[in-house]
Amino acid sequence: MIHVTEGTIQALLDGELPPAERGPVERHLEECSTCRAEADLLRALSGTFSAVLPVLDGRAGLGQALHEVQRRRWRARWRGEALRALPRAAVLVLAVATVASATLPGSPVREWVEGLWKGGAVAAPAEGPASGAPSGSGSAPAEASAPAAVSILPEEGNIRVVLKSAARGVRIRVRLSAEPFSDVRATGAAALARFRTSPGRIEISGATGGEVEVVLPRSARSAVVEVDGRPYLRKDGDGLRLLAPASDSTASEVVFTVEP
């Protein structure tokens, strides 16, 4: 007599056996004392396991825990904003220092500014161009917006990341990760795009610029990154195929730039 495997018996006990297999396995258990004994053993072990585990449990202080999560979140956000504000603060300090030193009689900055004003041939001090540079970079912070991120788990091992109506020049950075889920993070103008998720699928609509970073789980059976119906990258098992020209690639990631 062919016996039923312990895994099949366990799946039957847990109600996880497909309906088509349930009947034959149950009939076999009625006839086979060896498999019936195995089922009794596993049932008893499951019962013991469930009965003794609660001795390990403590109490969950919900209110305090929720407060702690919000506090940590606030701290992380504050840290992030402080880091984002740092370059702006540096520019401000530099600007104030430049203005202050330009007002000091005899300072090289003042001489340089006076030279420029008079149209004379006063050579710029070595640091001169650097002090003038920040004025041209004022537009950079205006572009920045808080990044948007979405995570999903594969659906039966499959992941699909779809960009719709992405503007020309949007960058798509793709890499693999050991995490079991897929992460999509949009920065710059792309953070304002619309995100929609469904099982195994993330859709990003209307990215007008910026960058979309896609992290695919190495464990996914298959994964596709596509733009307006055109696949850019496909992962089948361990194989990775580029279906559109990459604008940049390294050993750990590949970058596409959306073309019309």
Place this chain on the structure above:
Amino acid sequence: MEFESLFRRVYPSLLRYLNRLTGDSDAAEDAAQEAFVRLLDRSMDEEGARLWLFTVATNLVRDAGRKTARRERILSTVPVEPTPLPRPDEVAERSATVDAVRRALEQLAPRDREILLMREEGFGYAEIARAVGVAPGSVGTLLARALKRFGEVYRHSGGEA
């Protein structure tokens, strides 16, 4: 998905799972809260979020475990007793049971422990397979073997059902 209501529904189960998994209530609370902090940056439906939280928290615990020699401490850790205070003989009996259960769990491979404990929290085979990274068809076998191993060590440690 409303964060606070999700938190109230999922946090107790996640904390219980992590507490059983690690035997370290501080590490369990830390991982559970950190997982929820990370969830705040993401958008997903409730079922997806629940599995995501368990997966992320399990990975956090694994990473922390790799960085420290916590395992040895766990073996000798007995959780703080809840109120009301039981009689001394009850305390001794309970401590012996806690010790036996903890010892039996510690004898399992980390993956088997995660599978068993996720099943206790009501996850199905497909979800467990996704979170732990095994084939769905192998979950039954892994569970059966882990249960037998648990039962064997638990009995040898003097545990009773």
